[in-house]
Amino acid sequence: MKILLADDHFLVLDGLEVLLSTFEFVEETKRALDYTELKNILKEQFFDVILLDIHFGRHDGREIIQEIKELMPDAKIIALTSHSDSVTIKSSVNAGFDGYLLKIDRREDIEKALMAVTNNEKYFSPKTQQVFFEANTTKNKVELTDREKEILQLIVAEQTTKEIAEQLCLSEKTVETHRGNIMLKLEVRNIAGMVKKAIMQGLVNV
Incomplete structure (x- = not known):
């Protein structure tokens, strides 16, 4: 298994390289700062993970992951x-990560994560599993109406208020009202923040 470590902290990189060198299935590690x-x-080079x-x-890794997947679609990203x-x-x-590890996770957690993702399985370390499942309950989910979802999708597609109003047969003021309600629900202050959070939370198709 060939592994690429992408981190801007030398201490973390050094520690991971030493740790990974003890795994028999790891053939090579390389670092990117x-x-x-x-x-x-x-x-220039292929990596499994x-x-x-x-x-x-x-x-932000959540923003660059899709570009990384385009460069290396077969690699798993943790x-x-x-x-x-x-x-x-x-x-x-x-955003599309195949696994989630904390820098304080144990050796066995890292080993399990590497084996799981290369077998096309998702992996969350024990310290994050409970938090993840709680985050996916309805009490934490942003609830948008069908019209709000429709308008949000068009905003992400870079359509203007006028274009959205014409397409949905609404007034521009109505579109602006819906947009304001969406921003309140997502707890953002501007369009850029709304688009980013909508993508991060999987509320739209991109």
């Missing part, structure tokens, strides 16, 4: 983070 280096490496820090320098809150876990799952 920033997103530019990561992309350059992926253009990528351990990606969610907060990867100036980049989120590696110190964040164990439900919002981060859920948004990472919705």
Whole structure:
């Protein structure tokens, strides 16, 4: 198994490389300290698994994961983070990660994660499983009406208020009212935040 470690902390990288060297099934490990280096490496070499820090320098792993998958569609990507809150876990799952590990997880958790994802299974370390399942209960789910979902999808598709109003046979003021309600429910302050959170929470098709 060839593994790429994408993290901007030398201490984390050093520790992971030492740990992974003790796994008999790990053939090679390589490190990337920033997103530019990561992309350059992926253009030259194949990896079975990528351990990606969610907060990867100036980049958010949840935002760059799709580009990474385009560069290497057969690789499995495991989120590696110190964040164990439900919002981060859920948004990472919705973004497309194959697994979720905390930097404080045990050796056996990391080993199980690597074996699971390469067998096309999702993996969540025991410390995150309960939080993940709680995050997927209805009490934590943002509830949008069918019309709000429809408008949200069109906003994500970069249509203007006027274009949305014409397509749905609504007034522009009605569209603006729906947009305001969506922003309140998603707890965001602007369109960019609304689009980002909608994608992260899997509320729209992209």
